[in-house]
Amino acid sequence: MARDNIYANMPMTEAAPQPKGNPPKTSVPSQHRAQGIVTAVLLLLGLALATSLLAVTLLYLRAQSKLQTVEEAVQKLQVSLQPVNASDASAKGSDSLQLLDEAQAGVRLLKAQLGNVRAAYGEIQIRLDNVSAAQAAVQGRCCDVLKTGFPGRWRFYGGNLYYFSQGKKSWDEAEQFCVSWNSHLTSVSSQAEQEFLSSENQGEAHWIGLTDRETEGSWRWADGTEYRADASRRFWAENEPNNHDPKNDGGEDCVHTDPRFRNLWNDYKCTEPFRWICKEAHG
Incomplete structure (x- = not known):
């Protein structure tokens, strides 16, 4: 599906990512x-x-x-x-x-x-x-x-632009989509931002930009934001992250919000399809 259809037909699945640097002239992020x-x-x-x-x-x-x-x-x-x-x-x-x-x-x-x-x-x-x-x-x-x-899609908060998907993708596919729109899977830097994301997720799990695939237990944000373990501890669900069953299931190296636990974070298999949240930072 062409990327322009994202504007015209909101309920349909998101278009495949296009190479970065060639966004449509009429895209909302550019405006x-x-x-x-x-x-x-x-x-x-x-x-x-x-x-x-x-x-x-x-x-x-x-x-x-x-x-x-x-x-x-x-x-x-x-x-x-x-x-x-x-x-x-x-x-x-x-x-x-x-x-x-x-x-x-x-x-x-x-x-x-x-x-x-x-x-x-x-x-x-x-x-x-x-x-x-x-x-x-x-x-x-x-x-x-x-x-x-973009009714129900783009949201403006705290000087940043957020995209809440309707379709589902793996963590890598979701990050590729965000990059094609000059953004990344969202980082979370404060309690206020966490509450904003929770209020917009429509009761669905969403990928965020946190992963430890490079080194187990060493978490990093996809957009380069510094991960602060002490400040982020309150955002994890109870007993998470736990890297469940790494031998048989490949481990859990990507993070999504879990509506079952008040939208707190849960590490999960990166290949699992979830909705996702992009964040275009404007400072």
Whole structure:
């Protein structure tokens, strides 16, 4: 079956993997990558605006502090210029009055500068709000594409794109399918991700990207994610992994989620057909 039929006929079996590097131009992962780039640009723009906002805030605080200092100096100058008597007023003369006028002019200039800073602050805040709105719109359109193009197939979560198959394949065939879509069988890095995968599995066992075929007991993720034994212990079903009957049955070197045990992990024969989950990481 051609890969394009994955979009058109959802209940049918997944198409055979195609060579990596030749995905259809209309594939959802490609569209999502393009929208991911737009989102990244918006995030960078938002970061730049936030930095500008911080700089303007610091400028405003400095100007306000300077204005307060000048106003205090003017007040002291006004007090010092108050004449004690007529002869004292004549002695202070016009030079001191001119100094007072210049100080008051400086105060007016600082107030004008503060007004400009306030205006710049408001403008940057508006732009920052616009960037946030644009980012939300991009994410919304991305979710709309997923719902329209692949109902029940692709899911977006935590910045990553996940594919839940309807057909069944061996672990190797499932990994080949994922690679043909620029992804891998999913890794699991947190309790939240494990719960998300469990909520989407429709009560079916699914292959994930964990295997110890190279060295028994040395588990690795297909996508290169570091396997952390201590953090992953809670995701295994009771008494698993057990590499059941390695002499007669070839052992169990691949891992699937087991709905019989709250979708916890179970090692099993890699040749057994199960549904599978691909994960395209976007960070």
